[in-house]
Amino acid sequence: MPSKERKRALVLSGGGGRGAYHVGVLRFLEEHEWFPDIVVGTSIGAVNGAAIASGHRAHSLWALWQRLRTRDVQRPNINPLAGSFLLDTTPLRQTLQEKGWVHFERINSAEAQVHLRVTATEVTTGRLHVFGNSDDVYPSQMRREPIGLDHIIASCSIPVVYPTTQLNDSIYWDGATVANTPLGPAIDAGAEEIVIVIMTPWETEETAVRQANNTPPRNLLAAASTTLEWALLASFQSDLKTFRHINALLRLQVENARLRAANKLLQSRLSGEEFNLSEFEDKNGDGIPDVLQEKHHILPDPIIVAPRQPISVERIIRYTRDGHERLHRMGYEDARNAWQAAGRTVEGLGD
Numbered sequence: 001m002p003s004k005e006r007k008r009a010l011v012l013s014g015g016g017g018r019g020a021y022h023v024g025v026l027r028f029l030e031e032h033e034w035f036p037d038i039v040v041g042t043s044i045g046a047v048n049g050a051a052i053a054s055g056h057r058a059h060s061l062w063a064l065w066q067r068l069r070t071r072d073v074q075r076p077n078i079n080p081l082a083g084s085f086l087l088d089t090t091p092l093r094q095t096l097q098e099k100g101w102v103h104f105e106r107i108n109s110a111e112a113q114v115h116l117r118v119t120a121t122e123v124t125t126g127r128l129h130v131f132g133n134s135d136d137v138y139p140s141q142m143r144r145e146p147i148g149l150d151h152i153i154a155s156c157s158i159p160v161v162y163p164t165t166q167l168n169d170s171i172y173w174d175g176a177t178v179a180n181t182p183l184g185p186a187i188d189a190g191a192e193e194i195v196i197v198i199m200t201p202w203e204t205e206e207t208a209v210r211q212a213n214n215t216p217p218r219n220l221l222a223a224a225s226t227t228l229e230w231a232l233l234a235s236f237q238s239d240l241k242t243f244r245h246i247n248a249l250l251r252l253q254v255e256n257a258r259l260r261a262a263n264k265l266l267q268s269r270l271s272g273e274e275f276n277l278s279e280f281e282d283k284n285g286d287g288i289p290d291v292l293q294e295k296h297h298i299l300p301d302p303i304i305v306a307p308r309q310p311i312s313v314e315r316i317i318r319y320t321r322d323g324h325e326r327l328h329r330m331g332y333e334d335a336r337n338a339w340q341a342a343g344r345t346v347e348g349l350g351d
Helices: 016-031 044-053 058-067 090-098 149-155 184-188 220-271 321-341
Strands: 008-012 038-042 115-122 128-132 165-167 170-174 193-197 303-305
Touching: 008 016, 008 044, 016 044, 016 058, 016 193, 016 321, 038 044, 038 184, 044 058, 044 115, 044 149, 058 321, 090 149, 115 149, 115 184, 128 184, 149 165, 149 170, 303 321
Parallel strands: 008 038, 008 193, 038 115, 193 303
Antiparallel strands: 115 128, 115 170, 165 170
């Protein structure tokens, strides 16, 4: 399995041909010596996550993306009336296997670069399943099993657009169908510091998906994709609110523990009894008595990297060099802005 270190987690959302955006973010993070220990990926995020687990860094992954074209990912379904999908992903299978994207033997060995988690939606139940190459730190429903090509393709199986994928004894659709940005698996895996990359504009919890220039969707694909993005953004907002509510509850519990400690100290002094201060020591200075560390684990808010303007929905199924280069630059710049907004030092910028 990967190293025991599990401090940093990178969560990569789905978005098809928009995935070059992830690589721009990764490049910025690496330049600032931030390397993930855990990667959680959905759809194209699962592809990039598997590449990272295989040993790719931003530079080599970007080289792969520069060569990636639409024909390397999909082709028209020659008999759409006989199936429930428009595009065949056989080319993607071949690309991942033959062009150096993934190394499954490494992903499932001690040489894996990260603790990898990929998601897919079970068609018959609508449940999100999480698959991983290592055990979780906290109790969860994650399925630890050897990650293979079918896991990655299942995570990419956009309903109607791509075919379902058989995995084990079930059939699956894209993990983004119910959770495009899965925060929970990163926490279950043991993350203490999380960077989330989404490809929908995000500024505040009230931010909605905005159509460029307020124009209506131009076609059926655009309309369906926009509707899906509204739903996916809402699911992420819900996850983030839950995350913050849990942290708030834990802070109240910690404050209650501090008050009980102060009360116990006061009572011991009034009664002349000896008080064991070591029970409430805080050697790491994080404000939580060390004895409570295991019980009360407060995580900082994740750093959320997102575009400032909507990315064209057509980019979900289009893979072109010009598009990749634009998205790569966007990812890098948006990562820098998010990093700076989080109070982190950005190399090369003055105070």
